[in-house]
Amino acid sequence: MPDKVFQLRCRKCSQPVAWPPDSPRCPRPSCRGPLQPKHNIRFDPSLIEPIEPGMWRYRHLLPPLLDQPVTLGEGGTPLLRLDQRPYTLYLKNESLNPTGSFKDRGAALLISTIDRAHTVIDDSSGNAGAALAAYAARAGMHARIYAPATAAPAKLQQIARYGAEIVRVEGTRDDATIAIEQALAQEQAYYASHIWHPGYVQAMQTVAWEIWEQLGRRAPDWVVLPAGNGTLLRGIRWGFRALQKGKLIPKLPHLAAVQAAACAPLLAYQQENYHPGHYQCQPTIADGVAIANPPLIEAMAAAIRKTKGHVVAVSEDEIITARDQLAGLGFYVEPTAALGYAALNHLHTLIDDGQTVIVILTGHGLKSH
Ligand SMILES: [Zn+2]
Numbered sequence: 001m002p003d004k005v006f007q008l009r010c011r012k013c014s015q016p017v018a019w020p021p022d023s024p025r026c027p028r029p030s031c032r033g034p035l036q037p038k039h040n041i042r043f044d045p046s047l048i049e050p051i052e053p054g055m056w057r058y059r060h061l062l063p064p065l066l067d068q069p070v071t072l073g074e075g076g077t078p079l080l081r082l083d084q085r086p087y088t089l090y091l092k093n094e095s096l097n098p099t100g101s102f103k104d105r106g107a108a109l110l111i112s113t114i115d116r117a118h119t120v121i122d123d124s125s126g127n128a129g130a131a132l133a134a135y136a137a138r139a140g141m142h143a144r145i146y147a148p149a150t151a152a153p154a155k156l157q158q159i160a161r162y163g164a165e166i167v168r169v170e171g172t173r174d175d176a177t178i179a180i181e182q183a184l185a186q187e188q189a190y191y192a193s194h195i196w197h198p199g200y201v202q203a204m205q206t207v208a209w210e211i212w213e214q215l216g217r218r219a220p221d222w223v224v225l226p227a228g229n230g231t232l233l234r235g236i237r238w239g240f241r242a243l244q245k246g247k248l249i250p251k252l253p254h255l256a257a258v259q260a261a262a263c264a265p266l267l268a269y270q271q272e273n274y275h276p277g278h279y280q281c282q283p284t285i286a287d288g289v290a291i292a293n294p295p296l297i298e299a300m301a302a303a304i305r306k307t308k309g310h311v312v313a314v315s316e317d318e319i320i321t322a323r324d325q326l327a328g329l330g331f332y333v334e335p336t337a338a339l340g341y342a343a344l345n346h347l348h349t350l351i352d353d354g355q356t357v358i359v360i361l362t363g364h365g366l367k368s369h
Contacts, residue, residue, distance in 0.1 A: 006063045007038040020113040024196035035198040043246035055206040065112040070139045072098035079214040086353040099134045100364035106200035107131035118190040123176040126155035128194035133164035146176040204235020219249040221355035226339040227257035228289035230300035237303040255309035258339040260284040264313040288336030312343040332365035
């Protein structure tokens with residue numbers, strides 16, 4: 001790290017924790033809160049390493065690794081300008097990452113900080129599990145993914161093909177989490193949680209940094225993205241915050257978090273109509289964001305508040321229409337990845353003429369077969 005030793009602290013009780021952490025949550029049994037960096041990163045462009053591929057050009061701005069990065073070529077995804085509207089629209093195509101989703105950035109960083117003797121485990125219904133399975137395979141590590149029995153078949157096949165073990169858990173996502181906790185009590189395994197591990201969010205900053213470079217070293221006015229557990233949302237905010245702290249951008253872009261109307265806990269939270277653990281979702285085609293009770297919902301709401309952003313909920317019909325419109329433009333994405341594009345119709349009254357808007361495409365269409 002540029003100027004300070006990278007350290008973590010608990011967001012709830014401020015307990016200091018060394019990097020890399022032994023477990024993804026606060027070590028105090030009575031707390032178990034989320035961990036976050038003790039100090040915000042200040043982005044320093046002189047630390048960019050142009051010779052490194054993809055997201056590793058920012059290696060010296062990310063938390064330290066055990067050794068060389070475990071990489072499949074993640075990051076460095078295209079930013080493509082679309083038709084001229086009253087505002088300027090770009091798509092950041094994260095579906096072109098090695099396993100077909102933005103989660104590769106988080107999995108690459110995590111695997112690069114975990115002792116290879118460990119079995120890595122995570123609970124995931126899809127993209128995070130596939131990413132962890134791929135990077136574990138690349139590192140020669142054993143991975144085990146706890147997936148709800150209802151997970152999409154194409155995603156489970158992808159996880160299995162990488163050689164990871166799959167444990168199908170009947171019931172809800174919460175039941176998968178309980179199964180993880182039981183496994184951790186019985187064996188030496190590392191919980192490489194895409195929800196809880198602070199390294200995952202740190203890796204997502206690289207999306208913001210790439211956008212800044214691809215726009216000619218300036219920030220957009222809006223970034224519109226799907227939000228389930230909020231990793232990308234929070235990571236992008238941290239990334240632009242680091243640029244602001246480095247005096248490289250005058251203000252943060254507004255972040256617009258998009259959820260399916262059938263499962264919109266963040267919107268309910270904003271409307272003070274959310275009770276932790278009790279929110280219930282209806283079925284949605286956007287399986288990647290079908291998270292009824294995101295553990296870090298308060299931090300997600302903070303990312304919206306601190307960027308003067310917005311939460312949008314879109315209907316199933318709007319998601320399908322947006323997915324097909326994107327395909328009509330040549331972008332083949334899974335339904336979840338069409339949420340940002342679907343939300344533009346809801347945001348146009350908030351976007352000023354001449355502003356720059358980024359929509360993030362999160363996952364590839366081949367995953368939804
Ligand atoms: Zn704590």
